[in-house]
Amino acid sequence: MGCIEELKYEVLLSRATFKECREYIKDHYREQYTVKPGYKIFDSYIIGVPPILIGVDNSHVVFPYTKPCHGTFLLRIEGPEEIARLRAVKK
Amino acid sequence: MEKEGIPGPKKALLLLGCPEVPVQMGIALYLCHRLRKDGWDVTVAGNPSVLHLIRVSDPARHYVDRITGLDRCMEKLIEGNAKPDLCLVFAHNDAGLSYAATVGSVTPSRVVAIIFGRNAEELAKTIEFPCETIVEKAVHNPLALRQKIDKVFGWAASKS
Numbered sequence: 668m669g670c671i672e673e674l675k676y677e678v679l680l681s682r683a684t685f686k687e688c689r690e691y692i693k694d695h696y697r698e699q700y701t702v703k704p705g706y707k708i709f710d711s712y713i714i715g716v717p718p719i720l721i722g723v724d725n726s727h728v729v730f731p732y733t734k735p736c737h738g739t740f741l742l743r744i745e746g747p748e749e750i751a752r753l754r755a756v757k758k
Numbered sequence: 759m760e761k762e763g764i765p766g767p768k769k770a771l772l773l774l775g776c777p778e779v780p781v782q783m784g785i786a787l788y789l790c791h792r793l794r795k796d797g798w799d800v801t802v803a804g805n806p807s808v809l810h811l812i813r814v815s816d817p818a819r820h821y822v823d824r825i826t827g828l829d830r831c832m833e834k835l836i837e838g839n840a841k842p843d844l845c846l847v848f849a850h851n852d853a854g855l856s857y858a859a860t861v862g863s864v865t866p867s868r869v870v871a872i873i874f875g876r877n878a879e880e881l882a883k884t885i886e887f888p889c890e891t892i893v894e895k896a897v898h899n900p901l902a903l904r905q906k907i908d909k910v911f912g913w914a915a916s917k918s
Contacts, residue, residue: 704860717859734853
């Protein structure tokens with residue numbers, strides 16, 4: 668499994684709940700995708716409470732990332748390939 | 759090794775959270791003991807600290823059959839390479855519930871969330887996904903939580 672922490676990321680929300688992450692994405696991004704828990708992004712699996720929303724902000728993806736000891740963070744990471752994959756899955 | 763046509767023991771997975779709440783490790787070892795006594799094959803998954811605690815607490819493996827890293831365990835569940843019959847997910851924070859929701863979503867197993875810690879009741883109220891729960895505001899003293907677990911799994915001493 669990959670390590671998201673090794674990528675260049677921006678933290679939009681810290682120690683948030685999945686509901687807060689969902690609301691934030693709903694309020695801030697027009698392009699959104701709903702994925703199931705276990706969806707693979709940046710070679711890591713999303714651990715979370717469904718429905719899990721992923722937002723697209725130009726060339727960046729915005730998604731929740733859970734660390735067992737620290738809670739859930741809403742991250743923004745550049746990922747045109749991940750965006751293309753999300754768009755392809757929706758078609 | 760499993761003989762052809764003869765099913766092996768049922769598999770139980772205990773998924774532990776960050777070991778910052780003392781009751782977690784005691785309850786986990788207790789569950790391993792009871793489940794093994796009932797013929798279950800038990801695996802415990804956790805972060806490196808959890809695994810070190812188990813190695814130190816149960817060096818001769820009297821209680822725990824096998825241990826695995828949390829990421830590796832989730833990977834196997836998500837990819838369908840591990841199919842436990844029972845998953846017990848320990849949750850004392852929102853992250854724990856996220857793991858319970860994910861396990862419930864990717865496996866057909868019976869999933870029971872053991873919700874404990876100072877804010878157990880408030881935390882349980884935030885659950886928005888189908889899940890069996892055992893809830894107890896336990897931090898240092900595991901007895902009340904153990905009692906609830908005993909009731910759920912039929913281990914409570916009969917009064918008759």
